[in-house]
Amino acid sequence: MKVLGADIGFGYTKASDGKQFQVFKSVVGEANEAQFSETLLPGATVFPRHIQIGNQSFFIGELAEQQSRGRGFTLDQNQFLGQYARTLALAAMAPFVDSGDPVRLVTGLPISFFRKYKEPLTNLLQTRHTIHVVKTGTPEREEKIINIERVRVIPQPFGSMFNLMLSDIGKPASQRFISEKIGIIDVGFRTADYTISEKTRYSERGSQSSDSGIAVAYTAIANALQEKSGVNIELYRLYDGVSKGTIKIKGKRYDLSGIVQHAFQQLATRIAQEVNRLWADDWDIDAIVLTGGGGTALAPFLTPLLEGEVLPMPADQDARLNNVFGYWKYGQHLWGA
Ligand SMILES: Nc1ncnc2c1ncn2[C@@H]1O[C@H](COP(=O)(O)OP(=O)(O)OP(=O)(O)O)[C@@H](O)[C@H]1O
Ligand SMILES: [Mg+2]
Structure with a gap:
């Protein structure tokens, strides 16, 4: 098995x-x-x-x-x-x-x-x-x-939670995540998911999905690029250009840094508004975890806008993998030897 x-x-x-x-x-x-x-x-x-x-x-x-x-x-x-x-x-x-x-x-x-x-x-x-x-x-x-x-x-965001909470053999590894009230913000490509784990219990009130995924920022970037280049770029082909700050379309190079900065700032503002409203009654949250590939991309913009202590994610890890590693650990917890 x-x-x-x-x-x-x-x-x-x-x-x-x-x-x-x-x-x-x-x-x-x-x-x-x-x-x-x-x-x-x-x-x-x-x-x-x-x-x-x-x-x-x-x-x-x-x-x-x-x-x-x-x-x-x-x-x-x-x-x-x-x-x-x-x-x-x-x-x-x-x-x-x-x-x-x-x-x-x-x-x-x-x-x-x-x-x-x-x-x-x-x-x-x-x-x-x-x-x-x-x-x-x-x-x-x-x-x-x-x-x-x-x-x-x-x-989905519970994957990141279990990744922080459990060891590789599916046993509790961090007391903090077991005994505290933790907010999790998982910004993916399409969705942003918000959830609260209170002493590992799922809080229905504090949980919600929104459409504020990175795709929102990418759409704004693609629109700006279409105006300049006439080419409609599929969203899933934008990552390299966005991370490099420059993209070559039909032989011509376009500088993206300003557009990206602006689009990320706007998306971060939107997410912070959603989260701060959703968690208004949960002012007793101990810490906030920012996860998902989009979470890392937005962290510099989003962290200052969040009301609470934001825990840094390990910088040397691809944040897209936080959920799946947590799923596996949870599987170990459920079914492991
Ligand atoms: N090496 C990388 N390659 C591509 N994207 C990356 C990389 N590192 C970080 N990212 C960011 O990760 C984002 C995707 O994050 P993630 O994989 O968590 O989304 P998803 O889980 O597929 O989406 P959703 O949760 O909405 O279903 C990309 O849009 C990009 O901003
Ligand atoms: Mg995801």
Whole structure:
């Protein structure tokens, strides 16, 4: 039996078995069979990005982004679960699973979708899935049975909470997170999730999802770029430019630093207003944790606007992985030896 965590985000899909992890863009595309992608994608991932489910063949993540003609990406929860979640989850877990070996999986949903989609997501994943993993650029395919015998779905930000609270063997590691009242702000690609853990209990009143994900800032940046360049850039292709502060479009270089600064400042202001209003009655919060990939990006703008002590996240870690590592630890806590 193996414990896995999988965080199927709107921006990125992450999975871990506690030893290894992978993260790829939540993009699914048609596979084109005559492929030379191995030579076309130097330094590509070690994990497979081409899988077959039934008679459908998919490229996943960056491979889909770069090679698929028809590719899908959505910020709609219904469509996400209906069309992409299963494919993304299976591709994410596949490298960590021995064919047929029982898997127990912890995954999450945004707070606002939690009640409505907990059962459908469990039913979607908790079964035996037969897939074929294709060795990129070759016709070689290997059958793999991903045998998911148990699924536990938790509100997404609790992943980051468990990551701070539990050790690798799923035992309490930090007294602070067990005995205090902690606010968690998880800024992802599409959603920002807010929640409170009071002595590890979930506070309904203090919990809410909003649409204030990084995509809001990226939309503003894409609009500004479209005005200047005439090109409508897909949001999921903006990260490199945003982090470098400059982007090259059709041979011309555009400076992004001013636009990014402005867009991040505005988004941080919006999130701070939402949080400070939501937690107005929770003035006794001991500390606030800022997590998710977007949380790190916004931290310099957001921290001064929050009313409370904001705990710094480890700077050497990719904050996109905080939830999935917590899911895995929680799995250890539930089912580990
Ligand atoms: N190395 C990186 N590559 C890409 N994005 C990164 C990286 N490091 C940080 N980020 C930031 O992380 C954000 C995505 O965060 P995260 O993976 O937590 O979102 P998500 O979980 O997919 O979205 P949601 O929670 O809305 O479903 C990006 O928009 C970007 O701002
Ligand atoms: Mg997320």
